[in-house]
Structures are given as C-alpha cells and as structure tokens.
Amino acid sequence: MYTAIGGDDAPGGPGEAGPLLSRPSETTLTDQVAVDDESHLGRAALVRQEAWWLLGSSVPLILAFLCQNSFNFVSMLSVGRLGVNELAAASLGVMIVNFVVLMPSIGLANALETFCCAAYTASEDKTRVGLHTQRGLAAVTLQLAPGILLFALIDPLLVLLGQTDEVSALCGQFLRIWLLGSWPMLAFECLKRFTQAQGIMQAGTWVMAVVMPIHVANSYLLVWSPALGLGFIGAPIATAISSWLLLLGMVLYIALGRARACWGGWTWACLDNMWEFYRMAIPSAAMLACSWAAFEMSTFGSSAFGPVAMAAQACIFSAMSITFQAPAAVGSAAATRIGNSLGVGKHRRARFAAYTAIGAGYIIGIASSLLLFWYRRSWGYIFTGDERVIALCTHLMPFFAAVQTYDGMNGVTGGVLRALGKQSLGAMLAFPSFWILGVPLGFYLALGPLHLEVVGLWLGLAAAVIAFSLPQQWYILFRVDWRHEVKVCLSRLDRASRPKGLAAPDMLCVPADSYGAIA
Template sequence: MLAVSASFSAPQDRGLLAHHVAGTVERRYQTDANARPSEEADDVGQVVHRRPASMIPVSGENAGVPYGAFETTPLLSTPVPCVLKAASYTSSGARAAVRDEMKVLLRYSLPVFGTHLFEHSIMMATVISIGHISTVALAAATLGFMTANVTGLSILQGMANTLDTVLPPAWTSDQPKLVGLWTQRMTILVCVVLIPVLALWLHAEPLLLGLNQDPEIARLASIYLKWASLGLPAYAFNCVSRRYFQSQGLFTVPTRIILYLAPINIFLNYLLVWGPEPFCLGFIGAPIAASISYNFVAIAFVVYGAFFVPRTAWHPITLRAFTNLGYLAKLSIGGIGQLASSWWSWELVGLVASFLGPVPLATQSVLITTSSSFFQAPYALGIATSVRIGNLLGERDVERAKTVVRASFLLIIVLATLFSSVLITFRRSWGYLFNDDPEVVNLVAAVLPLVALVQIFDDAGAVVAGILRARGKQVLGATLNISAYYVIGLPIGLWLTFKRDFGLFGLWWGLNIAMAYASSIGLYICLTTDWDKEVEKVVARLAVDKGYQPVDEEHAH
C-alpha cells in the first residue's frame, strides 16, 4: 500500500505503522490550491514521493523547512516530522504494530552489527599479525590491547553512547540542527578526556611493571600503546560520528565506510609487519596499521558528511558548543559507568581464571571469545532500540515508544534462544574451533551450558541498556551494573571458585547470578516506564536549548 524507499530512515519507517494508528496526523502547512507537486528523492537519487511544494512554512525560524512529511518521505529530505496525536490500538492493530517495529529494529540492527564486526576486525588483524612474530610479542600485544580497552576504548565508547539520549529526539524535533550542536559538545568533552588517556598510554610501562607484569612483555606492551595512541583521537571521533549518522537513520553509512576500509587495514598489517623493505616494521607495524586505518575512517566520515548527505542536522560551529557541557558530562559519567562496569568485569573474570591453571585459562579464553562474539548482535539491537525510541520521543509519540519496547524484548528472546540452542547443540565440538587439546575441549563442553544461560540474561541486558540510554538513565544503568557485578556476582563467583572448589564453573555461576539480577530489574524498570514523562523531558531539553539555558531535566516538569 505504501511505497518503501531504499533509504533507511525513521520517517520512512513511520509509514509502516501509519495504517495501525487510530488517530489523526497533525500537519502544519499552508495550503495553496494552485501549487505544483515537487519531487522528493532519497539519498541515492530515487524519486519516492511527490508532495505539494507549498507544504513549507513561510515564516518563523524554520521557514523553508518542510513540515508535513508523508510517511514515505526520507528522513534526509524532511528533517521535521509530522506530530502524531496520542494513538490507541486495537488488539489486532497492536500485534501488527509490534511486528512492524520488529522489522524496523532488525533493519536498523543489521548495519550496526556489521559496523562493529568490521571495526573489531581492525584490532583482530593487529593481534593476528603480531601473533606470528613470537609468543612474547603476542602476549605483549594482548596485554596492550587489554590495557587500551580498560583505560581508553571503554571510556570513549561509554561517552559516545550518551549521544543516544540527545541526538535521536533532536533529529525528529523541529530543531534538527541540535544534532550537530550536541555532536560538537560531545567532541569537546572527548578532547578533554583524551588528554589523560593519551598521557597514560604514552607512559604505560611503569604502570604495567607495577602490576607485576614480565619486564619484556611490559616494555613491548608500552611500545604497542605508544604507536596505537596515534589512532586514538580518530577512534574517538569515529565513535561520535557514528552516532551522528545513526541518529538520522543513516545506519548504513558507517557500515559502508568501514567495509571498504577493513581490507585496507588487513593489507597495511601485512605490509608493515611482514612486507618487503623498507615497509617492514615488525612489531610496531601492527599498531601503526590500526592507527592509519582509524584515521582513514575518520577522514571518510568527514568527507561523507560534508559532500554526500544534506547538512540538515549540522549546526554552524559557534560558542554555543561550549554550553550545557555540564549536563552532557553528567550523562557521560553515567554512560562510562554503564558500559565500563560491565566491560571491566569480564576482564577481571579473565584475570581470575589465570590463577586456576593453563587449562582453565585457555578454556576461559574460548568462552569469553564465544560470549563476546555472540553479544555483538544484541548490542546492535540495543543501539537500534535506543535510536528508534529517541526518534519517537522527539515526535512525542508515546504509544509507539511503548510498542518498540515490547518489540525489542520479543526480538531478544528469539536471539537469545537461538544462540543458546546453538551452544548447547554443539557444545561437545565447540572447543575444536579454537583448540585441539582434549582437556580444553572437554572443559569447554562442560561449561558451555552456563554460557548458554548467560546469553539469555546478557542479551536482555543489552536491550535494557539501550532503553535506559534513550531515557537518559545512564546513571541508573551504571548503578545497576555495579551492584550486579561487583556487589553480587563477582563475590559469589569468587566464593564458589576458591572456597567451594567449583573452579571455572564458579566464575560463570557468578556471572549468571549478576546478569539475572541486572536484567530482571532492568526489564521491570523498562516495562513500567512513564513514557509521557519521558516526552516531557525531551520537550524541556529542546525548549531550554532554544533559550540558551542549562539543561536540568530533574526540575523541568
């Protein structure tokens, strides 16, 4: 019934649900009986919609910006969406709406998954390249990579996640240029944070020696971090840029860019680590290759944003970028706590496993790799859910925001069931994908049922985190994770491992308990959210930004 364009955009997806809404659409435009229709094209030039040229405000600060977008109009062409009245659904209409939202979330999630997968390949290519030099070199690269994760990458990712709160609602509001303004503000904060992180990376050897690391491994790991620091600013910029595009529904832009550049990274790793003279640099060639790749990605983001998409979301660079930094910093601290508390706990579990012996350590490496690989899909779904809900809050569409919550949890149930079934079905042969040692393979098979159980809680937690980010509840998410992992899960896991002699099983029981606690409470919080108040918070945030006033959502209503 509705034509669907090739562009992935929120207004376009709005059309999928329009025929389910038992309400009317308010369209603010001036009618001209003699107006000629004008053609609207998507970002690849395909005409997807005709509308009267007069459907454009003739006065006010948004003069010249189309208000009354039809549902099939791409988001880039129509920055200001229509405003839906509070909708009610029949039972059959509600089920159809949930199904349609599931389709939207899947379409959003797939390119996000691809982006993270190919970005992960940049680091994996580095480790693989160094791994063929020597065991000591591999250990140093692994130590350097873990240090980078804990002291830098997790912090930057947590800060970038904060943009899921402010960018999507701004894009679907009547002030789409706030997307660019909030992006500039986050860039300023990231630059401030980069100063101590870079200082640590450039002087990491004393820290690693203080942690009783082997002197040679600590020396090489510090060299790894020094050369990797060349790409850290670009990595931070890329984290922010992805959110800038994703908030506009342009989920495929980061995927396309990194898809083209991932093979270049592989080539650079070969050339700089193993290539002919004078290109062969050995150990330092791998972090240099990664740094060059991240800088290439950053340049590609700038070029794409400047020349290949309309600048509807961009805000001129002014001193306004230095306003409301306190509010964004508060959200960022919560975002770091929400992501890093979980990220660091997995690193800590791996460290504890090293005290159990070589076989449990090797087994834990297999299990962590398996769990983190499977987690990429629900993590992508969490990002898609956050963006989708944020867009709907910007439209003040309470009913469909509720629908997205239900749809996201239905999808995660399917994903978790699928992943858990795969692990249970292939548990006896799974270890052979990573190792040929029978002891390791047997222990992997024995612990995999606990890993399969973890998938259910961990996957649900990814969606919960996305919903909390959409609401600006990063501090709540951080509190939930910290209490789950460090107050409940890890202490119980350590007690079971060392006091009850459960070994590796004890650690995974602790993780299960932690995630069951966090996901169950998070699920309750998400399902009992007052979305009318969330809309009020978004409206207040947008309104005060118009008046150059600091944001204080706690007292906004």
C-alpha cells in the same frame, strides 16, 4: 498551540489509563507536546511495523558493529600464531584499552543517543543534532588525557602487578602505538551516532565495508609479510591506520550526503550547558563501565593462573565480543526509534518499539548461545594451535554460552534506557550486580576453597549478568510511563539546547513533517 497528549488510546500499558497533561495556558516548550494521532492503530499493527523497521535498521548496524569489533578479532588472530606471550600481551593490552579509554569514552558517546535522536524530530532547527554531537566530541577528547599519561608509564606498573617482563614490554608497545589511533576511533563513534539519529543507519556499514578489507590486508602485511612484516607491533599499527580511515570515511559520508544539513558548523556554543550533557553522559559511562570493567577484571584475574588461562580467556572474550554485537546493534537501533518517537510525541510507538526490541533480543541471544555451545570444541583453533589453550577454551565455552542470552539483553535494554534518559537507573543496577555480587563471588570461587580458577570467574560473571538484566527488563515492561516520558524528553532538550543569552530555544514540538522521520 499544540494539543496535549490525551484522549482515546489503546489500554494495557503503564501511563495510558487517562490524560496526563492538560492544555497549557501559556506557550512553553515543556508544556507543548504533539498529538499522538496513532491511537487508531492496534497493538498487532504497531508490533508488525516496529518489527519490520527494526529488521531493516538493525541489519546494517549489526554488519557495522561486527566489522568494527572484528578489528580486535583480526589483531588477536594475527598475533596469536606468534606465541602464547604475544597473545597474552595483546589480550592484556586490549583489556587495558577497554578499561582506561573505551569504557568511559563510549559511555560518554552513548549519551548522544539520548539527545540527538529526540532533537532530530523535536526541533525545527535540525542543527541542534550537530550541536549535541559536538558536545560529545569535546567530552571524549578530554577523556583521552588520563590514558596518555598512564600508557607512557605502563611497563613497570605491569611488572609490579605480577606480569612477566616480556609480556609487560610487549603490552606497553601495543598500548603506546594504539594511542595513535585512539582519538579518530572515538570521533568516529560520535559521528556514527550523529548519522543514526537521522535514521541513516547504513553510514557506518558503508565506511566499514571499505576499511575492513584494508585492515585485514594491513594486519597481514605489517605482522607476517616477509617484506613489510614488523611482528607483534604491526597489529596495533594496523589498528591505528584503520581508525584514521574510519574517521575520514565518515567525514566524507557526512559531507557528501544529506546528513551534513544537521551539522551546522563548529560553534563554541557546544560548550554551553555542558553539564546537561554530562548529566546523561556520566551515568551512561558508569553503566557501561560497571559491566564492562567486571568482564575485564575477570581477564586480569585469569592472568593469575598463567599465560594459558589468559590466552583461553582471550579466545572466549573474542566470542563474547562478536555475539554481543547483534543485540547491541538492536539496542542502538531501538534507541534511535524510541528517541525519534518521543521527540515527535508518539509515545505508543516508542513503547512498542521497546517491546519489539526486547523480543528480538531474546531471539538473537538464544540462537547465539546454541551456536556457541555447538562449536565449543572448534573455537580455540581459530586463534592458536596450542592444545592446552584449546582444551581450556572448550571447557569454558558452555559457561559463557549459558549466560550469553542475558548478556545480549543488556545491550538491548541499555539502548532503551539511553533513549529514555534513564542511564542513572542502569548505573544503579550495574554496580551492585557486578561489583557487590559478581566480581567478589567470581574471585571467591576462583581462589577460595573450591579453587575453580577461571571457571569460578565465569560463574560469578553469570550471576552478575542475570542480576543486572532481569530488573532492567521488568522496569521497561511494567514501570515506564511512556506518555510522561514525552514531556520529560522535551524538558531535557529545552535545558540542553538553550545557548547562553538566548531566552528560549527555537524548538517547538513538533513541525508538521517531522513524523516522516519515524514513519
């Protein structure tokens, strides 16, 4: 029988004042927790270990995130020189894709970080990681249905919403072609989290390293090449091709590597207890959607001020997407580390992993803000030669640079909350921050008596981002009972991993060699 967490531990954190659990009288999963045998390690030693682990794990994730995000960056770059209407249509298309497909679907996929990371160390049967991944694949597949219907009818809807006929037609073409690569992109997201849960952080990086040059070449050949160039529609075709290549590359990586041991083969059992998955996935999607949709709403709002304002907003959002990837990767790595640690009962290590990630997030965020401000006059030239767009981009960049640190911190804290299964808290904070404070304030400043236009939209976003970021950090630093979260984690895995007809899962926390997964 396993011993409950208790005994000597380093003081100074929530939930570590004394024993929380006692030795159970009956052997049940949720009452059994592994001994946290790291009480001999001081805080400084844990911070050093977690900092080195985070550095080694985040770098490949940052490279993978940047490469994946650069798909849209390259697409915007390839169509930006075609004209203002093409750039505006591509920007609007990316916004609609984000709003309708990627926001809810990636939010659903993010729930895999709650289940897969803990299941990898908490379960004797490692194929439980594959079982949870299959649930994620099923969820994102179902989520595509509304997008398919909407994109088929999008052209007249955009005209009704005030877009010009040319921008609406171009945007409709972009969206319908993009759909061809939508499912493989979402499946790649799920499989990427499947490998990350096993500590294989470099999987996405290697796949991206192969696909990225192909995407750059296709973006030129299909848009600009005299022989093969198709103009505007070449950009979404290149993206669709790259999405299928990403999925193929990840499947081959898993099939040929050690990650395949956790797959276990397709099984209808993945549809059992789907509600337990959705209990985490729906708040995860809501948390992401509330914040992401607010940014996309400001893009749509900028369209009211003409193609120049919308094109400049697209340039700024490209900067935001690029600089967000590093802290988002840190948050994803932290989610893996914290989930693995909770699954094996290492609550102190989980706590210091979270603290280290927050510190790293501030370092990255401040550095990004300074770089954006320094190069504010040069950024617009990357996308367009239109001086009106460049001037507006230069004017907007300081407002974005000022809030970038806190926007990045939301990527870090989001990863920590996902590891803890606290997505509902993030969703509850995100809605009032963005939709009661940020969006109304931004539109008031943009369209109200001050008539600040796009600047007003960004001021509203800045207020929302800060209001969302600070309470999350406070909760993680001062309110989380890390010892108790071990029991909560095991209870969640117990409910989610028990197929129909099985009296109890085969997970016992924790096999003797599981600590190697997080050492």
